Amino acid sequence: MTTPVTNNTPNTSTSTSTSTSKTSARTSLANNFQTFLTLLTTQLKNQDPTSPMDSNQFTQQLVMYSQVEQQLSTNDKLDSLISLSTNQSSNLAMSYLGKSVTLTDGTGQLANGSAVWTYGLDGDAASTTLTIKDANGTVVYSKSGETGTGVHSLTWDGKAMSGDLQSNGLYTLTVSAAAKDGTAIKTSVASSAKVTGVDLSASSPQLVIGSFEVPLSSASLVTN
Missing domain, CATH: 2.60.40.4070 (Immunoglobulin-like)
Structure with missing residues (x-):
């Protein structure tokens, strides 16, 4: 039978790529937000005093402004939650090292x-x-x-x-x-089975048992 390759070192290239992608997406959204704000401000400065912007149109643009701002804030909060969840899973997996787990x-x-x-x-x-x-x-x-x-x-x-x-x-x-x-x-x-290592290179932590790996979710009970 084929023995899966075990790697206990986090895959830095994957995590770096993911981080770069997120940063790029946020930068693009932030740039769109700034462009929208600049256009709105310029429009207000240069409007005809005798024929000001329609109040409904102005309100709609303010709503768009608010929605973009909320989207930026939501993205930040989601990133924080994902990071917190990943850290908690990694810490839990590390606590299993050297212990016996019940696999179900x-x-x-x-x-x-x-x-x-x-x-x-x-x-x-x-x-x-x-x-x-x-x-x-x-x-x-x-x-x-x-x-x-x-x-x-x-x-x-x-x-x-x-x-x-x-x-x-x-x-x-x-x-x-x-x-x-x-x-x-x-x-x-x-x-x-006894956990001999932890692999954090995948999207979710893997428990290393001998030269093989099982998902963290497979372990339901931990004993010394």
């Missing part, structure tokens, strides 16, 4: 010939199927699971159905269960 997206880590998941059934099932896929989405292992309501565990020795030992890394467990009448039963999957 089905992801589990195979290391030293063992991967452990827990899975839950919301009701008694007539049949339950456990399927493990590698990072490429290829099914490497499948078996029948427990059928009783509640939480169960699965320990996989890393061997595919062919008997070949799979390489260490992240694998995904999916659980499907059905009642006697064929109705699907709600299931859940969880696993535990």
